[in-house]
Amino acid sequence: MSLTYLEAIREAQYEALRRDPNVFLYGQDIGAFGGAFKATKRLVDEFPKRVLDAPISEDAMVGVAIGAALEGARPIIEMQFADFSACGFNQIVNHAGTHYWRTGVPCPIVIRLPSGGTAGSGPFHSQSMESVYAHYPGLVILTPATVEDAYHMLLDAVALDDPVIFCEHKFLYYHLKADSLPDEAMPIGKARIARPGRHATIVTYSAMVHESIRAAEELQHDGYQIEVVDLRSVKPMDTETILGSVARTGRLLCVGESFPWGGVCAEVIARVVADGFHLLDAPPQRLNSKDTPIPYHPNLWRAHRPTALSIAAALRKLLQD
Amino acid sequence: MIRCLRRPPTAIVKTPATASTKKHSAKESFLTAYRHMLSARLLEDRLATLYRAGGKIVGGVYLSRGQEAFSAALAVQLKKGRDIYAGLIRDQAGRMAFGEPLLDTTRTYLGSALGPMRGRDGNIHRGRPKEGMPAMISHLGTSISVVAGMLLARRLQGRLGDTVGAASVGDGATSTGAFHEGLNMAAVEKLPMVIAIANNQFAYSTPTSRQFACADLIERARGYGVEGYKVDGTDLGDCLDVFEKAVERARHGHGPQMIVGTLLRLSGHGEHDDASYVPPQMRQSDLGRDCLPAAEKTIRSGKWLSDSEFDSLRIEVQQEIDQAFAQSMQEPAPDPYKETWSSFSTLELADGWQVR
Numbered sequence: 043m044s045l046t047y048l049e050a051i052r053e054a055q056y057e058a059l060r061r062d063p064n065v066f067l068y069g070q071d072i073g074a075f076g077g078a079f080k081a082t083k084r085l086v087d088e089f090p091k092r093v094l095d096a097p098i099s100e101d102a103m104v105g106v107a108i109g110a111a112l113e114g115a116r117p118i119i120e121m122q123f124a125d126f127s128a129c130g131f132n133q134i135v136n137h138a139g140t141h142y143w144r145t146g147v148p149c150p151i152v153i154r155l156p157s158g159g160t161a162g163s164g165p166f167h168s169q170s171m172e173s174v175y176a177h178y179p180g181l182v183i184l185t186p187a188t189v190e191d192a193y194h195m196l197l198d199a200v201a202l203d204d205p206v207i208f209c210e211h212k213f214l215y216y217h218l219k220a221d222s223l224p225d226e227a228m229p230i231g232k233a234r235i236a237r238p239g240r241h242a243t244i245v246t247y248s249a250m251v252h253e254s255i256r257a258a259e260e261l262q263h264d265g266y267q268i269e270v271v272d273l274r275s276v277k278p279m280d281t282e283t284i285l286g287s288v289a290r291t292g293r294l295l296c297v298g299e300s301f302p303w304g305g306v307c308a309e310v311i312a313r314v315v316a317d318g319f320h321l322l323d324a325p326p327q328r329l330n331s332k333d334t335p336i337p338y339h340p341n342l343w344r345a346h347r348p349t350a351l352s353i354a355a356a357l358r359k360l361l362q363d
Numbered sequence: 364m365i366r367c368l369r370r371p372p373t374a375i376v377k378t379p380a381t382a383s384t385k386k387h388s389a390k391e392s393f394l395t396a397y398r399h400m401l402s403a404r405l406l407e408d409r410l411a412t413l414y415r416a417g418g419k420i421v422g423g424v425y426l427s428r429g430q431e432a433f434s435a436a437l438a439v440q441l442k443k444g445r446d447i448y449a450g451l452i453r454d455q456a457g458r459m460a461f462g463e464p465l466l467d468t469t470r471t472y473l474g475s476a477l478g479p480m481r482g483r484d485g486n487i488h489r490g491r492p493k494e495g496m497p498a499m500i501s502h503l504g505t506s507i508s509v510v511a512g513m514l515l516a517r518r519l520q521g522r523l524g525d526t527v528g529a530a531s532v533g534d535g536a537t538s539t540g541a542f543h544e545g546l547n548m549a550a551v552e553k554l555p556m557v558i559a560i561a562n563n564q565f566a567y568s569t570p571t572s573r574q575f576a577c578a579d580l581i582e583r584a585r586g587y588g589v590e591g592y593k594v595d596g597t598d599l600g601d602c603l604d605v606f607e608k609a610v611e612r613a614r615h616g617h618g619p620q621m622i623v624g625t626l627l628r629l630s631g632h633g634e635h636d637d638a639s640y641v642p643p644q645m646r647q648s649d650l651g652r653d654c655l656p657a658a659e660k661t662i663r664s665g666k667w668l669s670d671s672e673f674d675s676l677r678i679e680v681q682q683e684i685d686q687a688f689a690q691s692m693q694e695p696a697p698d699p700y701k702e703t704w705s706s707f708s709t710l711e712l713a714d715g716w717q718v719r
């Protein structure tokens with residue numbers, strides 16, 4: 043059996059629906075059509091009452107999820123693209139994110155964001171929103187980089203009593219395959235050493251894990267062993283594993299596909315500088331996309347986001363410092 | 364006066380509002396609603412006094428003076444434990460009529476740690492989500508889809524039964540995307556919902572002429588594919604009639620019901636606001652009629668309460684209010700050293716970085 047990242051997301055939703063009658067899916071075109079990316083393919087056939095097409099109303103979709111969660115349901119909302127969650131931003135950050143703290147009543151919703159760039163998608167179908175949502179209190183932000191994590195973390199997300207922003211990467215949907223799914227995965231909130239090393243640490247997540255591993259392989263030819271830490275969940279953030287890695291290597295590069303201002307990479311560096319300054323042999327660095335909207339043309343797009351090539355260049359510079 | 368808009372509506376139908384054709388709801392619900400109106404008025408008068416005196420209330424005070432009839436008339440149709448009621452900024456009367464304890468108001472305004480919001484949120488931003496009272500956030504329009512979601516969940520779980528979900532908004536909130544998206548979605552799902560729009564002629568200082576271009580908000584019902592009714596929001600009897608009917612129709616599968624009540628806010632937006640932008644002619648018009656003495660007049664003319672019964676009702680209500688304020692004032696304030704400072708219900712996810 044071989045399974046893609048996208049199929050794992052579909053399977054996880056099937057499993058969530060099967061396990062718990064309180065789970066339901068709500069999103070645009072997710073019923074008979076099976077979703078823009080087919081992440082809900084044929085689920086409506088198996089669960090006709092619990093896979094519902096929504097109007098193009100991201101604010102209302104999230105509002106519905108919040109209300110349903112208060113009544114004991116476990117909604118999974120599919121945003122057609124992460125970018126459109128901006129239209130549901132208010133309900134996400136001000137309603138879902140504040141609910142437990144204000145009222146003591148948890149708000150267990152999962153919002154799936156098909157995230158990140160693919161060639162030709164342009165400014166409004168390519169965004170990575172994890173940094174934006176991580177800024178707000180009360181939201182768990184998951185960024186799976188592997189087929190296994192896509193499956194298990196989505197199931198964990200549904201089981202969690204807090205609102206979860208599930209950032210699944212569209213670039214990984216079809217490219218990434220696994221032969222089988224393990225029965226268990228690491229818990230949410232734990233980072234994973236995706237590749238061990240000792241000369242420098244890359245802290246990254248989602249699709250950038252794979253670009254980073256490729257860059258690390260490239261540098262191996264020069265005799266460098268680069269450690270790659272896959273955050274898995276950017277919020278909560280596993281500061282311990284990050285500091286442990288930096289303690290081994292003394293050098294830190296943070297890689298993220300989202301825009302550079304503020305954000306996950308800035309957060310990682312701030313934590314390492316505050317708690318592990320003495321561990322650093324060189325100033326910590328970060329590599330994000332450029333600070334412009336995401337370009338449409340593949341030539342521009344490839345230059346806009348971090349790639350194995352630009353990560354390798356950043357590593358070389360870091361190792362010379 | 365009640366105007367009814369049915370689907371497919373051709374025109375707004377006017378029902379002549381003569382005394383003889385008026386069918387007032389039962390005396391009992393009138394008196395129940397009146398009691399909550401009175402209670403809201405007296406409680407809010409006290410809030411206003413405390414606000415002006417300074418010191419006791421931190422933050423704003425938002426009153427519903429003039430809107431008590433419209434607010435209470437909806438909530439008395441609902442039953443806590445079965446129905447859902449999402450009150451908003453001007454729903455002190457409605458909240459109490461639905462069954463919110465008096466102490467929830469006083470504790471939340473006074474910042475008692477024992478209130479439902481425990482000092483984490485204040486004034487009108489309160490609720491008991493597990494008892495069918497979602498806790499409003501400030502952002503207007505957002506409660507429509509939340510109530511819709513609560514109903515949708517009950518339907519999925521097969522326990523919708525006779526539930527009706529009600530959400531209350533003002534004229535200004537109808538301009539938000541959230542209101543539009545929520546009502547549209549509720550109509551698509553044909554949910555048993557009642558949406559009460561209190562058109563009090565202003566959103567903060569903005570008159571309706573700068574808020575919407577349609578002749579009357581009720582016209583929008585047709586666009587959403589929902590049934591709509593317009594009512595004089597200062598007339599408790601009319602409000603009771605229209606909400607009774609709307610709740611009934613929602614309960615019996617006719618989908619969302621939209622009720623526009625026409626009235627005037629008889630206070631500032633908040634107690635910090637002198638509302639000098641409200642033209643005096645408007646205050647003197649029918650819109651500016653105070654619903655509370657108007658309801659009292661009806662009660663007197665029907666001889667439903669004697670003078671002494673009026674007096675003892677007022678004393679009883681005042682005592683309850685005094686007691687709630689006195690108790691809340693003695694209660695502990697929230698303690699920052701005991702605060703968890705974690706936004707997650709799953710405590711093991713709390714970030715040590717933030718919490719320490």
Ligand SMILES: Cc1ncc(C[n+]2csc(CCOP(=O)(O)OP(=O)(O)O)c2C)c(N)n1
Binds near residue numbers: 453561628
């Ligand atoms: C989305 C949003 N924008 C602005 C505000 C600030 N605000 C609070 S109440 C209010 C006026 C609301 O008017 P209306 O809906 O007519 O209700 P009313 O106060 O008249 O009862 C405004 C502008 C808000 N709470 N939410």
Ligand SMILES: [Mg+2]
Binds near residue numbers: 534562563564565
């Ligand atoms: Mg208004």
